[in-house]
Amino acid sequence: MPKYKFLPLITAFAVAAGILTPLVIYDNLRFETVRYVISHKNLPAPFNGLRIVQLSDLHNNVFGEKQEKLLNAIKAEKPHIIVITGDLIDSDQTENAINLVKGAVKIAPCYYANGNHEIRTGRYLSEIKPALIRCGVKVLDDEKNYLEKDGEKIAVIGLSDLCGGEEDQRRALKTLAENEAFTLLLAHRPERFKLYSDCGVSLVFSGHAHGGQFRIPFTHQGVFSPGQGLFPRYTEGVFTRKSTKMTVTRGLGNQVIIPRLNNCFELVSVTLYKA
Ligand SMILES: [Fe+2]
Numbered sequence: 692m693p694k695y696k697f698l699p700l701i702t703a704f705a706v707a708a709g710i711l712t713p714l715v716i717y718d719n720l721r722f723e724t725v726r727y728v729i730s731h732k733n734l735p736a737p738f739n740g741l742r743i744v745q746l747s748d749l750h751n752n753v754f755g756e757k758q759e760k761l762l763n764a765i766k767a768e769k770p771h772i773i774v775i776t777g778d779l780i781d782s783d784q785t786e787n788a789i790n791l792v793k794g795a796v797k798i799a800p801c802y803y804a805n806g807n808h809e810i811r812t813g814r815y816l817s818e819i820k821p822a823l824i825r826c827g828v829k830v831l832d833d834e835k836n837y838l839e840k841d842g843e844k845i846a847v848i849g850l851s852d853l854c855g856g857e858e859d860q861r862r863a864l865k866t867l868a869e870n871e872a873f874t875l876l877l878a879h880r881p882e883r884f885k886l887y888s889d890c891g892v893s894l895v896f897s898g899h900a901h902g903g904q905f906r907i908p909f910t911h912q913g914v915f916s917p918g919q920g921l922f923p924r925y926t927e928g929v930f931t932r933k934s935t936k937m938t939v940t941r942g943l944g945n946q947v948i949i950p951r952l953n954n955c956f957e958l959v960s961v962t963l964y965k966a
Pocket residue numbers: 748750778806808899900901942946
């Protein structure tokens with residue numbers, strides 16, 4: 692009966708494909724809004740209740756006509772500010788990313804730090820950055836801006852991936868965060884959490900890991916992410932080290948044609964309180 696030798700294997704493969712295909716399609720077409728309440732002892736009192744929506748790793752993904760579904764979800768959070776933590780795009784096409792930021796700036800002030808995929812295009816400084824600025828986004832390339840309320844202020848710092856080197860980033864961030872009472876940091880790479888913490892940042896917004904691409908069922912454990920390798924630690928959620936907290940989002944898109952599994956796209960909404 693040699694011709695039936697592979698029948699059990701073929702049957703098992705067909706059953707697995709039949710179960711997984713709808714799940715993969717379902718996971719790669721939807722996003723969920725994940726809300727965190729974060730308290731920090733250094734937050735100036737006037738900023739109690741500050742709501743921040745984070746967008747990351749869109750990779751040109753589309754959610755409705757001109758990003759309508761995503762923009763409606765952002766609006767529903769009633770954010771005071773929106774932070775964008777890189778990888779809005781990853782190819783020649785920028786229309787979907789621009790549609791998103793054009794809508795986002797009408798909801799709240801938008802702050803942006805780039806990711807490795809914008810840099811990889813070779814057109815970040817000549818095209819992408821100017822286009823974002825024209826839309827009204829505050830682009831922070833190793834720069835900072837301030838939110839001010841009732842005589843108090845907090846610094847919003849954007850760390851650029853342009854050089855990409857850890858030591859370059861450490862030098863830049865140390866200078867930017869120095870003497871600031873409370874700092875929000877937009878930094879694409881979560882695997883450098885220790886660096887951000889060493890520089891005394893209060894709250895980091897990060898992405899890049901895409902939730903580990905495939906997540907093991909009934910866990911929050913991802914399988915792989917760039918910069919962290921197999922079974923990465925920082926793929927989603929809130930992390931604490933000394934007086935630094937970091938949110939990591941699973942992001943809103945895929946960088947490669949490999950789909951996600953058990954790992955839908957994510958919009959993060961953070962409300963800050965004084966501890
Ligand atoms: Fe990404």
